[in-house]
Amino acid sequence: MAREKVLTTAPADEVSKVDAALRPKLLREVVGQRKVAERLEIAVKASKKLGEPLGHIIFDGPPGLGKTTFATVLPNELGTSIQMTSGPALSKPADLLPFLTNLDEGSVLFIDEIHRMPRVVEEFIYPAMEDFRIDIVLGEGMSARTISMALKRFTLIGATTRSGMLSGPMRDRFKMHEHLEFYSVEDLATIVRVNAAKLNTPITETAAVELAQRSRGTPRVANARLYWARQYTNALHDGSLTEEITRAALDKAEVDRDGLDKNDRKYLETLIDLFAGGPTGIEALAATMNLSSDTLSDEIEPYLLREQYIIRSPRGRVAMPRAYTVLGKPAPRPKAPEGPGLFDAAAG
Numbered sequence: 001m002a003r004e005k006v007l008t009t010a011p012a013d014e015v016s017k018v019d020a021a022l023r024p025k026l027l028r029e030v031v032g033q034r035k036v037a038e039r040l041e042i043a044v045k046a047s048k049k050l051g052e053p054l055g056h057i058i059f060d061g062p063p064g065l066g067k068t069t070f071a072t073v074l075p076n077e078l079g080t081s082i083q084m085t086s087g088p089a090l091s092k093p094a095d096l097l098p099f100l101t102n103l104d105e106g107s108v109l110f111i112d113e114i115h116r117m118p119r120v121v122e123e124f125i126y127p128a129m130e131d132f133r134i135d136i137v138l139g140e141g142m143s144a145r146t147i148s149m150a151l152k153r154f155t156l157i158g159a160t161t162r163s164g165m166l167s168g169p170m171r172d173r174f175k176m177h178e179h180l181e182f183y184s185v186e187d188l189a190t191i192v193r194v195n196a197a198k199l200n201t202p203i204t205e206t207a208a209v210e211l212a213q214r215s216r217g218t219p220r221v222a223n224a225r226l227y228w229a230r231q232y233t234n235a236l237h238d239g240s241l242t243e244e245i246t247r248a249a250l251d252k253a254e255v256d257r258d259g260l261d262k263n264d265r266k267y268l269e270t271l272i273d274l275f276a277g278g279p280t281g282i283e284a285l286a287a288t289m290n291l292s293s294d295t296l297s298d299e300i301e302p303y304l305l306r307e308q309y310i311i312r313s314p315r316g317r318v319a320m321p322r323a324y325t326v327l328g329k330p331a332p333r334p335k336a337p338e339g340p341g342l343f344d345a346a347a348g
């Protein structure tokens, strides 16, 4: 996936292998996102007690925060199986059929990037979600007839980086909507410690915090940076991670002290140097950076917005003082707002 390339410092396929190896298997191994985890624990308990499948769940949030992790942990908790596919792989209803007919009672069907499922497939899946049946059209023209086929009762788990792109009817058919947030440094440090142990890499407390602080609030990034630091210490040092070695490893990977990576900096530099700090439309930024506007809005901007490096105004993106500071540039004097709503962060 192109997205992994943006966020990591090691080859994508190798990182995804490590990613899978480090992925929590049970809810209690999932670090952080406590409110989400607690609600899921309750839902799992109820489902077991009632002998009913778990209600359909949608997870949304920026890449690498644990949507797939939660989706794969749930069938483990329930003792059921999981089938995995993704929105772009389902171009027509027939693509969904093998998954629906292979369902075990109470099992999970996971659809990643569910916002990219075509409308015809979406409509095909509605009766499956609501009544555990599908309508199949047999034959063509005058002789065409529709048969209704019963399915095993199952749980649909959807994941999306773009909850806004989900259609209303689709959204309404999910019983639980869980939004994943960026992680605290504390939680990320815990993830780093646990995963360093899994990778047989001794790490000091301050080194774990250093990695956590420089991982964009994102477990996948923390794992990739831990993986790089481990390579670094094994190649050049004794295989363990102290604060000093970790710092040097991250400096070598051009991860700056604030945890921003090359694309984050490039974004801020483009906004400040070429567009005078904004306001600037996302399309202009994307074209100048030679990236898609989806990459900007789904992967780069959520963290920059959360950390208040930028804001979204009705007239476009605006660099905040923190963005100037991190690039070592003098911040301009604040301009008088031109009209109402300039600093309306929700618009965009």
Ligand SMILES: Nc1ncnc2c1ncn2[C@@H]1O[C@H](COP(=O)(O)OP(=O)(O)OP(=O)(O)O)[C@@H](O)[C@H]1O
Residues within 6 Å of the ligand: 003, 019, 020, 022, 023, 024, 029, 030, 031, 032, 033, 062, 063, 064, 065, 066, 067, 068, 069, 070, 159, 161, 191, 219, 220, 223
């Ligand atoms: N809460 C967590 N606790 C521990 N590790 C986590 C947690 N969330 C994510 N991870 C780690 O980060 C990796 C990436 O998470 P995951 O693949 O679930 O993200 P995602 O939200 O599905 O991303 P994408 O949008 O790119 O599909 C996982 O393999 C796992 O190792």
Ligand SMILES: [Mg+2]
Residues within 6 Å of the ligand: 067, 068, 069, 112, 159
């Ligand atoms: Mg995923």
